[in-house]
Amino acid sequence: MLATMYKRREKLAALLSVILLAVLSVYVLWRPPGTAEQWLNIAVFALPLLFMGSMVVSSRQKYNKVKKVEVPESNNSLSEVDHLVLKGDAGWFPRLLIFEKNGAYLGGWKLDKAAWWVRPLILYRKSVLSFFPATFGFYSNTGERILSWSRKGFKDTVVTIYDRDGETLGSYIQKEFKSLVHIKGELRGTDGNKLLSVQVSGFSGDFNLVDEEGRCWADFYNGRFPHEYTELFRDIDNDIVGLSGQLREDEKQLVIGAVGFLFMERQQRNR
Known part of the structure; x- marks a missing residue:
């Protein structure tokens, strides 16, 4: 389940990255930046895309490190754990x-x-x-x-x-x-x-x-x-x-x- 958790994070971050990239691309095509200030505004809007991209990479690395570790599901009930x-x-x-x-x-x-x-x-x-x-x-x-x-x-x-x-x-x-x-x-x-x-x-x-x-x-x-x-x-x-x-x-x-x-x-x- 740990590996599955990291894999889900990677997939969700990748999906959001694609959506953000599509929105940003449409905006740039619709209103092409012509000045340094406009390019700076585009860069600010691109920050969430960079964040999602880093989350994809981070989740993939964590997934690769735990996917080969065999961890059985717990046999304990909630009443037994400390x-x-x-x-x-x-x-x-x-x-x-x-x-x-x-x-x-x-x-x-x-x-x-x-x-x-x-x-x-x-x-x-x-x-x-x-x-x-x-x-x-x-x-x-x-x-x-x-x-x-x-x-x-x-x-x-x-x-x-x-x-x-x-x-x-x-x-x-x-x-x-x-x-x-x-x-x-x-x-x-x-x-x-x-x-x-x-x-x-x-x-x-x-x-x-x-x-x-x-x-x-x-x-x-x-x-x-x-x-x-x-x-x-x-x-x-x-x-x-x-x-x-x-x-x-x-x-x-x-x-x-x-x-x-x-x-x-x-x-x-x-x-």
Whole structure:
């Protein structure tokens, strides 16, 4: 799946490069530049094309380095792992791939439901999903949906998290506009009781989710990644979230759902 991820990035970047080149060529033929200033304007418009071209080359190099590495898909369930490596996938709609640090593919989050009129807006800019109701599902490497969450609200974003049978595990309530520096929220159980407070750094995305009993449910520190696994994960930024081994299965699924939402939002803001 790692090699496939890099290959998809290469194909998408190549397609966008062709589209940008076609648009730029038509513009130059329609209004040929005649002065140095006009050529400079053309050069500015060509910068995205150069960026996409570099992405094609970079993705191809990463693909070539990992395509011969045999990494089996994970046999572990989400309840058994003590960490998640999260990678944004290339595509028209947002998708978040989940690996173990040895490269074994666990599954991924992808968009399940959104209003039909929202989908064209997503093609323009994925961050619009932060303003509209949507449902995401976590699909295992066998294609089975084992978790999902739906979001709604504006002032307070309410993320309801469900198990494989559609039963509610709990919710994550994010307090929008509460702080200009940090993202703040609460993880709640099925009866609405507060399980722990959530505070995410608005700059780095770091978080350390600790309940009142002192148990750390999950933690993330931007830039921290085991060096010995960078031969597989060849991006500059590789995100790894630590998970507690002291949680019940429903608690672990709940926090994984909340982490999935936080990283999906992070990915959309960066697009």
